[in-house]
Amino acid sequence: MKPIFSPPRWANRFLEWYCKPEMLEDLQGAFFEYYHERIEAGNYKKARWMFVLDVFAHFRPHTINLESQNSQTMLLTHFKVSIRNIRKQRLSSFLNTIGLGSGLACFILIFLWVNKEVNYDTLHEKGDRIYRISNTFKSDSETFSQAPSGPALGAQLDDVFSEVEESSRFLNISERVSVNNRYFFESGLALVDHNFLQIFDFNLIAGNRNSALSNPQSIILTESLAKKYFGDKNPIGESLKIDQIELTVTGLVQDPPETSQMRFNALIPTLIVKQLWNFPSVDERWGGGSFQTYLLVAEGVDPTKLGKDITAFIGEKLAEWAERGMFYEYFLQPLQSIHLESNLRYDYQNGDIRIVMVFIAVAIVILLLACINYINLATANAINRSKEVGIRKVIGAERRQLVLQYLVESFLIVSIAVVIALGLVGLMLPSFQEVTGYEQFELLSLNNIIYLCGIMLVLTLLAGSLPAFLISKVSAIKVIKGNLKSGAQYSLLRKGLVITQFTATVALLISVLVMNDQMSFIEDKDLGMETDGVIHINFRGYDEVREQVNPLRQRLLQLSAVSGVSFVSNSYPVYGLSNSTTDVETGDGDMVTSSIYTLQVDPDFAETLGMKMVAGRFYSRDYKTDSAEAIVINEACIKNFGWKDANDAIGKKFGSEPYLRKVIGVVQDFNFEGLYNQIEPARILPVWNNRHSSMLVKADLSEVRSLYTELEAIWEEMIPTVPFDATFMNEDLKQQYTIVYNFQSIFLVFSFISIVIGCLGLFGLATATTNRRIREVGIRKVLGASVYEILRMINKDFLYLIVIAGVVASPAAYLLMKEWLKIFTYHVSFDVLFIVYALAGALVLTIVTVSVKAYKTATTNPANVLKDE
Amino acid sequence: MKGTNLGEFEELVLLIVVAKPEEAYSVAIAKELERITGRKVVHSVVHASLSRLLKKGLVDSKMGAATAERGGRRKRMYTISADGRKALEMAKSHRDVLWAMINQQTANA
Numbered sequence: 001m002k003p004i005f006s007p008p009r010w011a012n013r014f015l016e017w018y019c020k021p022e023m024l025e026d027l028q029g030a031f032f033e034y035y036h037e038r039i040e041a042g043n044y045k046k047a048r049w050m051f052v053l054d055v056f057a058h059f060r061p062h063t064i065n066l067e068s069q070n071s072q073t074m075l076l077t078h079f080k081v082s083i084r085n086i087r088k089q090r091l092s093s094f095l096n097t098i099g100l101g102s103g104l105a106c107f108i109l110i111f112l113w114v115n116k117e118v119n120y121d122t123l124h125e126k127g128d129r130i131y132r133i134s135n136t137f138k139s140d141s142e143t144f145s146q147a148p149s150g151p152a153l154g155a156q157l158d159d160v161f162s163e164v165e166e167s168s169r170f171l172n173i174s175e176r177v178s179v180n181n182r183y184f185f186e187s188g189l190a191l192v193d194h195n196f197l198q199i200f201d202f203n204l205i206a207g208n209r210n211s212a213l214s215n216p217q218s219i220i221l222t223e224s225l226a227k228k229y230f231g232d233k234n235p236i237g238e239s240l241k242i243d244q245i246e247l248t249v250t251g252l253v254q255d256p257p258e259t260s261q262m263r264f265n266a267l268i269p270t271l272i273v274k275q276l277w278n279f280p281s282v283d284e285r286w287g288g289g290s291f292q293t294y295l296l297v298a299e300g301v302d303p304t305k306l307g308k309d310i311t312a313f314i315g316e317k318l319a320e321w322a323e324r325g326m327f328y329e330y331f332l333q334p335l336q337s338i339h340l341e342s343n344l345r346y347d348y349q350n351g352d353i354r355i356v357m358v359f360i361a362v363a364i365v366i367l368l369l370a371c372i373n374y375i376n377l378a379t380a381n382a383i384n385r386s387k388e389v390g391i392r393k394v395i396g397a398e399r400r401q402l403v404l405q406y407l408v409e410s411f412l413i414v415s416i417a418v419v420i421a422l423g424l425v426g427l428m429l430p431s432f433q434e435v436t437g438y439e440q441f442e443l444l445s446l447n448n449i450i451y452l453c454g455i456m457l458v459l460t461l462l463a464g465s466l467p468a469f470l471i472s473k474v475s476a477i478k479v480i481k482g483n484l485k486s487g488a489q490y491s492l493l494r495k496g497l498v499i500t501q502f503t504a505t506v507a508l509l510i511s512v513l514v515m516n517d518q519m520s521f522i523e524d525k526d527l528g529m530e531t532d533g534v535i536h537i538n539f540r541g542y543d544e545v546r547e548q549v550n551p552l553r554q555r556l557l558q559l560s561a562v563s564g565v566s567f568v569s570n571s572y573p574v575y576g577l578s579n580s581t582t583d584v585e586t587g588d589g590d591m592v593t594s595s596i597y598t599l600q601v602d603p604d605f606a607e608t609l610g611m612k613m614v615a616g617r618f619y620s621r622d623y624k625t626d627s628a629e630a631i632v633i634n635e636a637c638i639k640n641f642g643w644k645d646a647n648d649a650i651g652k653k654f655g656s657e658p659y660l661r662k663v664i665g666v667v668q669d670f671n672f673e674g675l676y677n678q679i680e681p682a683r684i685l686p687v688w689n690n691r692h693s694s695m696l697v698k699a700d701l702s703e704v705r706s707l708y709t710e711l712e713a714i715w716e717e718m719i720p721t722v723p724f725d726a727t728f729m730n731e732d733l734k735q736q737y738t739i740v741y742n743f744q745s746i747f748l749v750f751s752f753i754s755i756v757i758g759c760l761g762l763f764g765l766a767t768a769t770t771n772r773r774i775r776e777v778g779i780r781k782v783l784g785a786s787v788y789e790i791l792r793m794i795n796k797d798f799l800y801l802i803v804i805a806g807v808v809a810s811p812a813a814y815l816l817m818k819e820w821l822k823i824f825t826y827h828v829s830f831d832v833l834f835i836v837y838a839l840a841g842a843l844v845l846t847i848v849t850v851s852v853k854a855y856k857t858a859t860t861n862p863a864n865v866l867k868d869e
Numbered sequence: 870m871k872g873t874n875l876g877e878f879e880e881l882v883l884l885i886v887v888a889k890p891e892e893a894y895s896v897a898i899a900k901e902l903e904r905i906t907g908r909k910v911v912h913s914v915v916h917a918s919l920s921r922l923l924k925k926g927l928v929d930s931k932m933g934a935a936t937a938e939r940g941g942r943r944k945r946m947y948t949i950s951a952d953g954r955k956a957l958e959m960a961k962s963h964r965d966v967l968w969a970m971i972n973q974q975t976a977n978a
Contacts, residue, residue, distance in 0.1 A: 026945035032942065062921070
């Protein structure tokens with residue numbers, strides 16, 4: 001291999017600059033030797049970085065040339081002077097470091113999160129050729145795009161199209177797993193095809209990549225699941241049962257990284273469903289389906305064209321559907337774009353590029369606010385420094401050197417701020433992990449450290465250069481003659497900066513108020529059902545439980561804490577319900593076919609969930625005919641089917657002979673799909689043929705925790721073969737809003753920090769102003785002004801800045817929050833009072849901040865101030 | 870004088886200088902150390918150690934030959950000085966005395 005002698009030039013020059021001349025040749029030679037070796041090893045990029053690292057690793061006292069070079073001596077002096085200055089101006093140094101530090105802490109946290117979000121699915125080497133095939137389903141009545149497709153696509157596309165090298169399905173299912181007579185409900189059991197690990201590079205620790213999934217009776221466990229089932233024992237070759245099917249562990253895979261759209265606990269060949277679901281035609285079914293399908297396409301294939309070809313191909317297969325006006329339009333989504341850009345039905349819990357953008361903006365704004373603080377304080381202190389600058393100039397300092405001096409000073413401040421920021425990040429990381437759902441943040445990875453150095457440099461220049469240039473501009477003659485007009489210096493600049501800061505603060509205050517309002521609205525909203533104190537036990541319809549429905553109910557009702565028990569069939573009104581079509585009698589007496597949500601429940605359902613009847617009655621065990629002839633519907637049906645009112649609904653016909661039912665009751669609307677969606681028409685049917693799948697137990701809220709353990713014990717005694725899988729209904733409901741809650745709490749923290757930063761800046765500015773006017777205050781006091789009048793005078797200067805900020809901020813916040821509220825179907829309206837509150841809040845903050853400083857000035861004895869003149 | 874005291878790492882470096890005089894320059898010493906101790910040895914540490922030895926007068930150095938891998942730069946070759954040899958011998962004799970004591974104890978036990 002031909003040696004390439006080009007390590008980073010700047011690093012080499014840095015070395016030449018700092019290194020003692022007698023050591024230079026040897027050291028340089030050594031680095032080149034290492035560099036050469038690493039190049040030979042084949043990693044060019046790494047070699048370059050290692051060279052840089054080498055150069056920095058040798059930046060040590062014994063190699064640094066301290067003598068002879070003037071600029072270096074100067075630099076040392078700059079450091080010395082800067083440290084003295086920082087120590088002299090304790091207050092402003094403190095404000096600066098705290099402000100910059102907390103701003104930087106926010107920035108780092110957001111950076112860590114964004115870094116996760118934008119780096120999804122980067123693990124896979126062939127990632128740029130992997131696509132998910134999704135589709136838009138079109139029929140006469142609706143059009144929507146969805147992620148899953150028919151199972152035949154994944155099974156056959158790689159045989160049909162030469163452009164498709166491999167195709168694999170992916171579907172997470174939950175099943176009962178038994179291992180050595182221990183039972184678990186396991187979710188995240190991923191059905192995949194035999195070539196899954198040839199497409200995706202998940203890290204297989206044991207087993208054969210190519211053959212571990214070829215036998216339909218095999219399973220690959222993730223490390224964590226293997227540990228759960230088999231402890232530290234080698235799991236390979238062990239067996240376990242999924243439902244009744246015995247599988248052998250043929251591989252061990254590392255848990256998928258947090259930044260993987262596919263999350264799973266185990267990989268199982270899809271063919272198992274032939275037996276498990278009694279679905280022998282799984283490879284032949286083109287329509288419907290709930291499988292995600294991934295394609296590895298050949299080099300240079302145009303995904304748009306391939307999508308069209310597949311659409312045409314499957315269109316022929318589904319000719320019968322087309323006759324009924326339904327067809328699929330397929331399109332390919334690049335693997336790495338899915339997490340942030342895909343928003344389809346039945347998709348993963350994806351991120352959102354817009355939210356990422358919002359946070360990037362927030363991070364930059366916060367950092368800018370902190371910089372503005374620094375500029376403010378530095379220019380406010382310029383008056384003290386101008387004497388120093390004047391003297392230096394007289395002695396012969398060049399402007400360049402003065403600028404460097406200031407930059408060194410801001411570099412020092414920034415460095416201290418970085419230390420503070422890292423400390424803060426360390427403190428906040430645990431709660432940040434909880435809120436974001438990511439657990440592995442590598443704060444001090446090599447890349448992050450390099451970025452951090454970059455940010456330090458940018459911050460130094462951003463915050464330091466303006467004051468440096470302004471202050472070094474001071475004319476030496478003016479300073480020496482003593483007629484420097486210090487008062488108005490840069491005050492316009494500072495005012496502008498304060499306005500910017502407070503605009504951001506007021507806008508954030510308004511946003512926080514609106515978000516709080518909306519979230520408490522959601523918490524207090526009448527859902528039409530009582531979810532507090534309800535435990536949901538999901539037994540997934542296992543026969544062992546179905547046989548025991550009546551004994552279970554009787555046993556539980558004997559417990560004093562239990563006030564209701566209800567068994568339902570796939571009808572937990574939290575995660576949404578299934579939707580189907582039926583014939584309904586309209587207000588005009590016609591029968592129409594309509595789609596309607598369906599619940600199947602027992603007669604205790606309404607009482608257990610505290611639902612109110614608007615008209616008629618709920619099911620009752622006293623009426624034997626209920627199970628075949630009656631139906632209960634919700635209020636939304638009344639409007640939807642054009643009936644007059646709730647009483648008019650009674651007796652309306654549903655379905656067709658021989659399954660005709662008549663409405664016996666109308667139940668008040670209840671939210672079964674969360675508050676993001678409108679309440680749709682729903683029908684409540686009796687459980688058909690004893691097909692119960694889960695149960696609800698109602699207790700008093702205060703007793704529900706202790707009841708949980710009691711229930712678990714009873715359950716294990718009565719039904720040992722079905723795992724006890726229980727959740728609290730109110731928590732499940734809240735779970736739907738975690739993303740919004742998390743967004744809100746992050747936003748809250750960041751707003752708080754930016755408000756603190758704003759106040760710090762204001763405080764600094766107030767300090768500068770009052771110092772400047774201290775003699776004026778003294779004279780006014782001598783002439784008889786009261787403390788109150790002086791406070792008012794100083795405050796007035798700031799208050800109009802806040803008013804201007806409010807005028808700019810309010811409409812911006814209004815527009816922003818209006819957009820945000822649109823996420824919810826049921827939302828509060830934007831209350832103009834919030835603007836008033838936010839402004840009032842900002843005013844109070846300002847007055848308090850400014851007055852703290854101004855009060856001290858106002859109470860100073862005028863004699864102390866005026867005796868100098 | 871403090872200068873004649875040898876740290877453990879310095880002693881190893883010095884021993885390599887004596888043991889492999891034809892390869893006694895920083896990069897080769899670092900590699901040799903890595904090979905012998907099985908630990909990761911960073912160049913900067915070896916270099917710092919050599920500088921210290923030089924300052925204490927335990928080694929002498931002069932510029933050697935240039936090679937292409939080093940971008941045509943010469944390497945600094947180290948040789949042990951009389952003081953260095955003394956320091957090594959002293960370190961060894963301390964150890965010998967102590968080992969003799971240990972061996973005696975084991976024999977008595």
